Amino acid sequence: MTSIDFFGGVDEIGGNKIRVKGENGSFFFDFGMGFSKANDYLSEFLQPRKANGIMDFVALSLLPYIKGIYREDYLRHVGLNYQQKPSVDGVLISHSHVDHVAYVHHLREDIPIYLSRESYLILKALEDTGTASFSEYLHLKKSFQLEPKLRGEGYKRSSAIKVDRDIRIVEPYKGFDIGDFHIKAAPVDHSLPGASAFISENGEETMVYTGDLRFHGRNPELTHKFVKEAKKANPTIMISEGTRIDQDTNISEEDIEERAVKEVAACKGLVVVNYPVRDLDRLLTFYKVAQDTDRKLVVNLKQAYLLSLFQGDDNEYPELGDVMIYKPRKGWGLVGNENYACVEDEWICADDIASAESLRDYKKWEREFLKADNTLTYKDLQEEPLEYIFRCDFFELKELIDIKPENGIYIKSSTEPFDEQMEINEAKVQKWLDLFNLPLLNKRFHASGHANGKEILNMIRDINPEKVYPVHTKDKENKEKFLELEEDGIEIIYPTLSHKS
Ligand SMILES: [Zn+2]
Numbered sequence: 001m002t003s004i005d006f007f008g009g010v011d012e013i014g015g016n017k018i019r020v021k022g023e024n025g026s027f028f029f030d031f032g033m034g035f036s037k038a039n040d041y042l043s044e045f046l047q048p049r050k051a052n053g054i055m056d057f058v059a060l061s062l063l064p065y066i067k068g069i070y071r072e073d074y075l076r077h078v079g080l081n082y083q084q085k086p087s088v089d090g091v092l093i094s095h096s097h098v099d100h101v102a103y104v105h106h107l108r109e110d111i112p113i114y115l116s117r118e119s120y121l122i123l124k125a126l127e128d129t130g131t132a133s134f135s136e137y138l139h140l141k142k143s144f145q146l147e148p149k150l151r152g153e154g155y156k157r158s159s160a161i162k163v164d165r166d167i168r169i170v171e172p173y174k175g176f177d178i179g180d181f182h183i184k185a186a187p188v189d190h191s192l193p194g195a196s197a198f199i200s201e202n203g204e205e206t207m208v209y210t211g212d213l214r215f216h217g218r219n220p221e222l223t224h225k226f227v228k229e230a231k232k233a234n235p236t237i238m239i240s241e242g243t244r245i246d247q248d249t250n251i252s253e254e255d256i257e258e259r260a261v262k263e264v265a266a267c268k269g270l271v272v273v274n275y276p277v278r279d280l281d282r283l284l285t286f287y288k289v290a291q292d293t294d295r296k297l298v299v300n301l302k303q304a305y306l307l308s309l310f311q312g313d314d315n316e317y318p319e320l321g322d323v324m325i326y327k328p329r330k331g332w333g334l335v336g337n338e339n340y341a342c343v344e345d346e347w348i349c350a351d352d353i354a355s356a357e358s359l360r361d362y363k364k365w366e367r368e369f370l371k372a373d374n375t376l377t378y379k380d381l382q383e384e385p386l387e388y389i390f391r392c393d394f395f396e397l398k399e400l401i402d403i404k405p406e407n408g409i410y411i412k413s414s415t416e417p418f419d420e421q422m423e424i425n426e427a428k429v430q431k432w433l434d435l436f437n438l439p440l441l442n443k444r445f446h447a448s449g450h451a452n453g454k455e456i457l458n459m460i461r462d463i464n465p466e467k468v469y470p471v472h473t474k475d476k477e478n479k480e481k482f483l484e485l486e487e488d489g490i491e492i493i494y495p496t497l498s499h500k501s
Pocket of ligand 1: 015
């Protein structure tokens, strides 16, 4: 018998961890972090301890305790049993948002991770440029390792040994097998590159998993093709997202572009915008807004790195050389002539300090970008505010102290806060904007990554499975919206959290 167990994504937006087990072969759809659940217990300085392996996560019900899936170092360090072979044959990643992928960090490195090339590139960017702990997606650094001391007796801690995970990049609609399951990845449109749905069949069930998707992004044809192919497969089971099942309108990237062009054209100062760093479609939107208003888009080093990974591919994203890269003051902050350093009792100006020295404030990957001639500093934004649209996320608000914008605007092009922590941060943003007299423009400047209710229901009708499991959705009223499908002879099953292991 083929069974499905839900270890996340039930009554919450995200945190999908869905195990499918057949007579021969088993796999997970996604292995993500449940944001709201994590935020219920944790905050910036209250984080799970690595010292306790997976067990802090298990104690808070963030990770299910399942034998045979977690990494050896984390299990054995706290005296837990580690078995020879993994108990699951693969993890299919629908896309590289943390609510679908974050907890891959905790998995054994010999469990194959199936994902699209774009999802892989995003994880690479996260691994190469991120500072967050628990983010070993493509590699695993073995912790708690000792080695014999060179001199004398005993052991010392050895530096982490990095091993590759078993990464399998999947091509659109090119089938692959896990045990008896024959599986295809179906690209869909979502708010970052590389999102996939999956269609899987074994002798018993044909299963469709939507991941997160929409029909109103820049590539709706992808999602439409998925619906067509899923319908052809004649599924018995569909696991569908329902994030916006209670809503019936959409804002598109074109809507945002049009509205933003108007505001930016009328702005007599610096335009500051915040949009999600991995949403390259949104980057493209503000790149176009900049083009239409004779400005240049300024991105930070992390977004420049991500964009660099997508160069040369068949996509619409701008060339790296066509955006400006912001050089923040870090470390000693030796930018321009307003900083000094002391040499033999004499204070010399930053301008006279060798640029190689000032580069030392930056990480190795950052230095590569700072050598390019399309970088700029706060001074450029201060001197020629009308030339630029400056992407500034929450952690970069401090740059405003250097820039001191006048007559500017701030466009918030990201999702509305959906938990307490986000509301607190939102209030902080407002304080910063007040301090610099930046009016906040936040009405209809964000396009959701998720289809609306009508589209979800029509998609399911089109695909016409026997049963639907709604996931990635919450609130009873919302869930009940799926019941409408019973008139079409489709059975709705609300999954419950599994406690099996
Ligand atoms: Zn999600």
